[in-house]
Amino acid sequence: MSEKRIEDVIRDTLKGDLQKNAIDFNEYLKVNELTANGAEISYKGEVMCYMHLDSADDYPNPWIIWTEGDYSHETEDVFMDEQMKEIAWAHVNICKSCGADCSPGKRKMIFGKEFDNVCSADMAFYIPNAEELDCLKKLLDMRKNDILRNI
Numbered sequence: 454m455s456e457k458r459i460e461d462v463i464r465d466t467l468k469g470d471l472q473k474n475a476i477d478f479n480e481y482l483k484v485n486e487l488t489a490n491g492a493e494i495s496y497k498g499e500v501m502c503y504m505h506l507d508s509a510d511d512y513p514n515p516w517i518i519w520t521e522g523d524y525s526h527e528t529e530d531v532f533m534d535e536q537m538k539e540i541a542w543a544h545v546n547i548c549k550s551c552g553a554d555c556s557p558g559k560r561k562m563i564f565g566k567e568f569d570n571v572c573s574a575d576m577a578f579y580i581p582n583a584e585e586l587d588c589l590k591k592l593l594d595m596r597k598n599d600i601l602r603n604i
Contacts, residue, residue: 459489462506466515474583475506475516481590485597499600501593503574518581518589519546519574522596525562531595538564540588546577 463475482489487496492503505517524541527533533541541564548558548570558570576592578585 459506466507470582471516471580474581474586477583478581478586478589481586481593485593487593487597496597496600497604499596501596502589514579516580518578519572520576520578520589520592520596521574522592522599524564524575524592524595527564528595528598530598531591533564533591537588537591538566540585541576541592542566542568544576544578544585544588546572546574548572 459479460476463472463479467475481487482494485496487494487501489504492505494501494504500521502521503519505514507515545563545568547568548556549572551572555573558572560567560569561571561575562568563571563575578589581589
């Protein structure tokens with residue numbers, strides 16, 4: 454999915470503040486050199502997250518972002534205050550046997566709190582608002598920094 458395509462889908466699918474938030478998130482992706490290939494968003498060939506963005510009637514929400522990465526602990530390079538941790542915890546993605554080959558999920562530690570039956574995509578943000586997107590950006594910053602450390 455090219456950048457123009459994402460922008461077209463945002464305009465065609467989302468309205469109001471949701472559209473504004475999606476445009477802002479798309480700008481974040483560009484500024485941080487994150488590339489979209491279909492639903493996969495990556496950095497230097499490593500998956501950062503997956504994003505579903507369309508108006509198909511067979512999907513429950515027009516905009517969903519699933520994170521990839523290790524969020525078992527905080528990192529020194531990205532500060533997560535308690536409010537951001539609460540947002541992350543509220544979006545822990547419990548396995549629903551969707552076919553992603555992680556059923557029944559795993560026990561995972563996310564920022565010092567344990568969760569059972571977590572999907573391989575640790576968190577899911579359904580129709581994220583601006584505050585949730587701020588949290589998501591911090592999670593992606595952590596993942597990006599982790600990738601850079603391992604190059």
